[in-house]
Amino acid sequence: MTVLESFGARLRRAMDERGPLCVGIDPHASLLSEWGLNDDVAGLERFSRTVVEAMADRVAVLKPQSAFFERFGSRGVAVLEKSVEEARAAGALVVMDAKRGDIGSTMAAYAESFLRKDSPLFSDALTVSPYLGYGSLSPAVALARESGTGLFVLALTSNPEGGEVQHAIRADGRTVGATMLAHLAAENVGEEPLGSFGAVVGATLGDLSSYELDINGPLLAPGIGAQGATPADIPRVFGAAARNVVPNVSRGVLRHGPDVVALRDAASRFAEDVRVAVAGV
Template identity: 85%
Template sequence: MNEPFGARLRRAMDERGPLCVGIDPHAALLAEWGLADDVAGLERFSRTVVEAVADRVAVVKPQSAFFERFGSRGIAVLEQTVAAARAAGALVVMDAKRGDIGSTMAAYAESFLRPDAPLYSDALTVSPYLGYGSLKPAVDLARESGCGLFVLALTSNPEGGEVQHAVREDGRTVGATVLARLAAENAGAEPLGSFGAVVGATLGDLSAYDLGINGPLLAPGIGAQGAAPADLPRVFGSALRDVVPNVSRGVLRHGPDVSALRGSADRFADEIRSVLAAA
């Protein structure tokens, strides 16, 4: 078994800073870069982002959907992107948000968390909204292979609240229940558990929720979605050190110039470090 994801992530965050850069080659960004909306454009975009940031940021997060839309050739580019990013020293979180039951969930887990799989990644985003227990095949394989999961808990999209803020019979919200289940998964793990939550950086005061899950908190929303590194202490409070802020468009809009991409990633990383040091 590999060293657990949580331990590898903590070391990467300590050495490189906690920034995660998304790799989101959607059509509008390809056009902004002067690239065609085709496989060649996809490959050029992804290769450039990896070249620019994978040797300096802790985490990169490819969004699988933007590769899948090109079919098998797009998936081949995704395989190349994952392998190149990991070879450059970045941890790869595959943003696929998979969620299903039984053998189907097991197959999704094997696609991304089995060490000999072509799309093998350090961690995978998953959805618990078929019931947290439906994630068991992914949890089990992640433990076995030393990978991690990021479970959707408190997402920043407006629609998420109708499920995540719904109150159960025991008085807890669904989102709070997901966090509690993750805390149980991470019990006793050192220096950090491998089972994280996705918690939006745009959500404001979350003091009503116990974010102390002894695992990482992937925080989308920095940059184009309106949140800034300075907002992180107010949102995450005492769990700040475990936050992995994600920036996608805020960095990617500076392409295709490699030095500009690097400069943007470095500025976000430095700003996040300053926030952590002052907290």
């Protein structure tokens, strides 16, 4: 089996060449309506095809939210498969936002669904939840290493409910979120130019100076745009790790659709603003 160059190396190059930006593919009902599309499989397909056409040959990362496709059953998943295939063929890295988390053979099956090279949903990386214990992710970690893919582990998420788990203090005095970051730093030791095991860290969380964010891996950062954070906030929130931040923008770009040129222009503006913001870090 031909093994891909590591996800971390491919991501670093894509961010340097195309700009540090991840655009979500989030076809929720209200956005379909804003685009003048029906909330059905035909609308889903039109939306996804337009986003891929507009973005896949120029942004570093596209991140489809699996749930918005799964809600239409097998026909929706078929649209997702096609979107992933076409996005990767056009040069974008695809991060599947599925937030899978389980144990043993079930975790292995989730990983195979998205990280096995002959899977119809094969993606460059997968979001996963570690809250059955970080060790529960071992099958996904192993397959990611084998296939040259990556993981983004929920660590410090932007939703307010996340704090009751992620900021909880363990017996050793460290928060649960900090523990997840430490695990990821250990996965990425010695990897160049960037490790393949990243964390999800919200850009809206404010001062994170008490956390060791420099894990030698990417930091997928939701919250830029419609949720209130701006590219200028990235150095303040992420400090020395700002260059490894992959800002995730969804509504801030997608609201400019369905016009392809307007979508491209919005994405270009965000990417350039991020590039300028982190240039001095």
